[in-house]
Amino acid sequence: MNNLLASANVPMVAVSADLRIRRYTPSAAKMFNVLPSDVGRPIGNLRPSIDIPDLEALIGEVVDTVQVRERGVRDREGRHHLLRIHPFRTADNRIDGAVVVLLDVEEVTLQAARLRQKAALIDLSSDAIIARDRDSVITFWNHGAQDTYGWTAEEAVGKVSHVLLQTSSPGDGADIDALLRSRDRWQGDVTHTRRDGTRILVESSHVVYRAANGDVLGILEINRDITDRQRMIDELAHNAAELAAADRRKNEFLATLAHELRNPLTPLRNGIHILDMIGNRAPEAIAARDAIKRSVEHMTRLIDDLLDISRITRGHIELRRATADIGATVKDAVAEFQAMADTANRKLTVRLPRDPLYVDADALRLTQVVENLLHNAIKFTSEGGKIEVALTGDDGHAILKVRDSGIGIAPENLSRIWEPFTQADTSLERERGGLGIGLTLVRTLVELHGGSVAVHSGGMGKGSEFVVRLPSVAGQRVRAKTDRAPQSKAQPVPLSGHRILIVDDNTDAANSLASLLSLMDNDVRTANDGPEALRIAAEYGPEIILLDIGLPGMNGYDVARALRRNSANGRPLIVAVSGYGSRQDMERSVEAGFDAHFVKPMEISALQEFLTAHARG
Structure with a gap:
């Protein structure tokens, strides 16, 4: 009982049958003004903060009648309380006094209201x-x-x-x-x-x-x-799976498309080389061959850009960075595009710094950036217009500006031009073609190098200026060339006097390359599938095998493995010449035993440079 009263936070006073105080709760000390010394004294001697004039009479009535009595009372601050007096029974069921309890009605009412409010909120x-x-x-x-x-x-x-x-x-x-x-x-x-x-x-x-x-x-x-939410999540997952499948199909289509487009380019390029060697020397004939060369190069560049866009969307662009002189890259690119500008009657000028300006870059990708900007500038500048290229160094950056006096860019298209496959002019009458992917490649490649690219234009008919900023570094010059084969200062190995086997299911590609190599004093054989290639190789013993990958029935990788397994074939140089040119394709070539991998249409000079590097060991 004592422990119960000591822990209670309700004002309670226990009195004996003769109305003397026995015990009280700590909270009763304030309400009844009771002190420890009051224990044993009559409760009527107290002067509580609550006016209860007949308290003793009420307690006596409860003891006599063994009935609970309640009465509403107010303290000196005006708060309402409920006075409740209970009879106190002993263990043997004898009435031995009473318990006086004061309940704060307003607090109880407030708590009840809070509980009702919480219950209503829960219910709602x-x-x-x-x-x-x-x-x-x-x-x-x-x-x-x-x-x-x-x-x-x-x-x-x-x-x-x-x-x-x-x-x-x-x-x-x-x-x-x-x-x-x-x-x-x-x-x-x-x-x-x-x-x-x-x-x-x-x-x-x-x-x-x-x-x-x-x-x-x-x-x-x-x-x-969460039924609807889960349904939406499931639909999103389904849509994502379908998009991923569509993306895979797209990438497969682009790879196949590139392969199929490169195949007809190969006999075209081979044919031009043959005509250069034996063709008519009249100016008209030379001009026609040059036009075909530029078209083949343009088509090759479009195919490469298309595949690079596919790699970018999959995050498969890989940079092989080294310290390079960006000035040399710009100089080489301008020299390559000078003929295109002259033919189109555009004036192309370049300003380069006196000293080398170095950047940490992938030489091939850096060249791709410069060439795309130059190609666009020439393409979108009318006859008689000007293209100005300027390279400067400023505050730890190499800054390349390509400015033209061409058709300009409308304000609403300044942000759109970086998006893949975007054309500023989509009408049937548009004068300038293209896939709309060159600038997407430029921005992506520049940003992968930690740089930025911006465009400025006063509007339609007011020209454009593209500004590339790349972090500059200190270092020795590494010439930025786009040749896939290693560069060599050694005496070139003549591409003549070799025994060569060409394996390609495209008859025109195989025959045209065979004709070209034969004109260069080589002994050449051709095969159009894998089994035929293995048979001819065993009989003919070629020094060099130019082998396509996408062969019917038995692909080029399997042919290369079979050639390497048969020691009777000796150790010929096996060179992949294929329309498939992704990083994975080239890695598979190495695993299959190829010595080199060239992407169609192959330049004869690239093959000669490879032979030179191989001869040096």
């Missing part, structure tokens, strides 16, 4: 809030549960929760309850059944309320319908 929640006892019998069911499942509170209360809702996953409702006996909470996604039979997916959270001894007294369950 859009989430389904369900309380159930230790046997999973529903004891509370809010409006959110009614809206979610369709049953009213009157219909749901008293039912076993997992039976009513037909809970499934991860096991069933009984499994969840079993887990909750050893845990304080559980959360997961479960499937429930609505009143109309519809199955819904809910995000479910369970919290356990336990007694002091750990027994489960009740469980609070909060469920949120």
Whole structure:
């Protein structure tokens, strides 16, 4: 009794049958003005802060009648309290006094209002809030549960929760309850059944309320319908899978397209070389051959750019960086495009710094950036126009500016031109063609090098200026050339007097290359498939085998492996000449035993440079 009174926060005073104070709670000290020294004294001697003139008479009445008495009273601050007097019984059921209790009515009323407000909020929640006892019998069911499942509170209360809702996953409702006996909470996604039979997916959270001894007294369950959200996630996942599949098909198509487009370019390039050697020397004939050369080079560049866009979208662009003089790169690119500018009657000028300007860059990709900017400038500048190229160093950066007096760019297109396949003019009458991918490559490659590129234009008809900024570094000059074969200062190995086997299922490509190499005093054989190539190689013993990859029946990789396995073939140089030129294609060539890999259309000079490098070891 003493411990109970000491821990209670309600003002209580216990008195004996003769109305003397026996015990009191700490909170009674203020309300009744009782002190420890008052224990044993009559309660009537107290001067409480609450006016209770007939307190002794009320206590006496309770002791005499053994009936509880209540009365509303007010303290000196005007707060309302409920005075309640209980008879006190001993263990042998004898009345031995009374207990006087004061309850703060306003505080109780306020707490009740708060509880009602919280209950109303819980009831109005859009989430389904369900309380159930230790046997999973529903004891509370809010409006959110009614809206979610369709049953009213009157219909749901008293039912076993997992039976009513037909809970499934991860096991069933009984499994969840079993887990909750050893845990304080559980959360997961479960499937429930609505009143109309519809199955819904809910995000479910369970919290356990336990007694002091750990027994489960009740469980609070909060469920949120996520059926639509999950359906949307599933649709997004399905769409993402379809997009990924479409992207794979696109990449496969582009690789196949590049291969198929490169095949007809090969006999064209070979034919031009043959005509250069034996053709008509009249100016008109030379001009025609030069025009075909430029067209072949342009087509080759378009194919390479198209494949690079595919690699960019897949994140497969790989930089092989080294210290390079960007001035040399710009000088070489301008020299390469000078003939194109002269033919189109455009004036191309270049200003370079006196000293080398070094950057940490992939030489091939750096050349690609400069060439794309130059090609665009010439293409979009009318006859008689000017293209100015300037390279400067400023504050740790190399700054390349390519300015033209061409058609300019409308303000609304300044941000769009960097997007893949974007054309400023999409009309049927447009004068300048292209795929709309060159500038996308420029921006991506520059940013991969840690730089930036910007465009400025005063509008249509007012020209354009592209500005590339790359971090500059200190170092020795590495010449930025685009040749795939290694550069050599040694005496070139003559591409003559060799025994060469050409393997290609494209008859025109094989025959034209054979004719060209024969004119260069080589002994040449051709084969159009893998088995024929193996047979001729065994009989002919070639020194060099130029082998296509995409052969029918037996591909070029398998042919190369078969050649390497047969020691009777000796150790010929096996060179891949293929329309397939991705990094993976070249890695597979190395694994199959190829000595080199050239992408169609192959330049004869590139093959000669490879032979020179190989001869040096």
